[in-house]
Amino acid sequence: MTGLLEVPNSAPLLSIRQASKSFGAVQALRDVSLTVRAGECLGLAGHNGAGKSTLMNVLCGTLTPDSGELSFGTQKINPHDWSVIEARRHGVRRVFQELSLCDNLTLAENLQIALPRRGRNWRRRAGEAILLKLDEIFPGHTFHPGRVVGELPIGQRQAIEIARAFTPSEAEGDSPVTLMILDEPTSSLDQRAAEQLLEYVRRFVASGGACIFITHKLNEIFAVANRVVVMRDGAIVDDRAASTSSRAALVAAMGQEEAHPVEGDSSHDNVRRENKSAAEIHGDTITPPAVVEVSSWHGGAGLVVHRGEVLGLAGLAGHGQTELLVALKRAADKPQSARGTIRIDGNAALVAGDRQADGIFPRWSIKRNMSISWLKLLGRIGFINPDAEHQHAERWREILELKTPRVEMDILSLSGGNQQKVLFARAFGSKAQIVLMDDPMRGVDIGTKHDVYRFIASEAAAGRSFLWYTTEFSELFQCDRVLVFNSGRIVGELAQHELSEAKVIAMSFNESLGEARG
C-alpha cells in the first residue's frame, strides 16, 4: 500500500537538530534531526526501544536532551527552556502511550486538571468541552462527563485521553493546537474507534494542524501520514514521502522481519494455519478434552475451550471480554470461589493489556517482574534460587529480544513495548496450561508480534490452551475459533474459515450497542 497524501511544502513548525540523549549506558537518541511542518502528518515507526518516545519527550518538553538544538518556526529555543508549559503555550500537545488520566476523577475533572476552566460552573463547562471534542472525534459515543474514569475499560480511557489532548485551552497566552503528538493512540481502541480517530487526524491536518503519529500498526501510517520516518537504535534511518514508501520498505528500515503478513493484509496468511491445533496436526478425530467450560455467561451463551485450542474473543472494546478473562483467572486461582457456571481444569496465567494498572510491579526489577509467576518453580519452598531465576530471565530476554543492558534494572527503565514483552515472559514462562490474553499486543513491535504468534501456535500444538481478546481484527486469524461479544454477552461464534470483518462487525453492533459503553 502506498500513501496518497501529498507532503506539504509549508514553513517548518518545530525542528530539532542533532539531538542526543543517554540514560546511563543506553544511548536512546543519537544525533537526531527532524522538522515537522504545518499541514503534515508524520508517521513514526521503529522497533521497541528505538527511541521514539524519548524523541517525543524532547519535542514536548518533558525531557531535555544532552545536546542538540530546538526551534519553533524561525525562533531558536534553548532546550533547557523548553518545558511542557512552554510547549503547550506554542500549541504542542501530546497523547502519551501510558495513559495519564486520574482514575478517581470524572471526565470533566480530568479535563479541568489539564486545561483549567476558570470561575463558576467550571465543572459544567469542562464537561461540555470534553463532550464536544468526543462528539467530533468519536461520533456515536455514549460517554457521560460525570462518569469516573477508573470505572471505564482501557479502550474508552484512551479515547478520553485523545479527546482531552485536542480540547482547546482557555488559559491566556495558550495557542490553539499546532502540533499533536500521538504515541500509539489506537493501541487499545477497537476497530471502529480507531477508524474514527484516523479520519479526525486527516481532517485536523487538512485544516493546517501538524501531527506526529507513532504506531506499530503500519497500515495506519499509510492511512494517515504524508511522510514516514523510521527510527532504529536511537537514530533516524529513513525519512521520506509516504507515497514513495511501502510496508516492506518500512519493515526493512526497522531492521525487522515479517516473514508472514500479520496485519493489514487481505490474504490473512498466518502462522496458525501452519501450526494447526493439536487435534488437526495429529489427525485426531476425537475432540481434545475441555479445559475451560462456562455453561452460561451473564445468563446467555457459554463457552468451551479445548486442550491445544486458541480461542479468540472479539467485539467492540469494553463489551465484557476482559471481565470474562478476569473471572476465569479468579476461578483458576481460587476454584472454591468460582461461580457455579465456570469449570476450569488447570492453572491459568493472564497477560494484561492494561499493564500500568494490572501488569507491571513498578518498583521491581525486570527480572523479578518476569519471575514472579515462576518463583515456585525456581527453588525450594520459601527460598528462591537466584541462579535459576537469573537464568530463566536471561533466557526470556533473549527469546523476546528485550532491549535492556541488564535484567536487574528497574522495569520502568524499559520502553512501553519492552514492558509488555516482560508480561509475555511472565505468562509464557510459567507452567500454566491455560493462557488468558487481554488485548496483549499493546505497543509491541511487528517483529516481536510475529514471534509471539509463532510461539502461541507451537505451544497450542503442544497442548496449551489460549483465550485471546484482541482489538486488532487481523489477529483473530491466528485463532481456531472466535467468540463475538456484545453488551457483555457472547452473541456469536465463528470458525476460522467463516471469519470476516463484516461478520464480526455485524455481530458487534447487533442489539443495544450503547449499554456497555461509557
Ligand SMILES: Nc1ncnc2c1ncn2[C@@H]1O[C@H](COP(=O)(O)OP(=O)(O)OP(=O)(O)O)[C@@H](O)[C@H]1O
Ligand atoms: N528513564 C529511563 N531510564 C533508563 N532507560 C530509559 C529511560 N527511558 C527510556 N530508556 C531507554 O531508552 C531506549 C529508548 O526508549 P523509548 O521509550 O524511547 O523507545 P520507543 O521507541 O518509544 O519504544 P516502544 O516502541 O517500546 O515504545 C530504551 O532502550 C529504553 O529502555
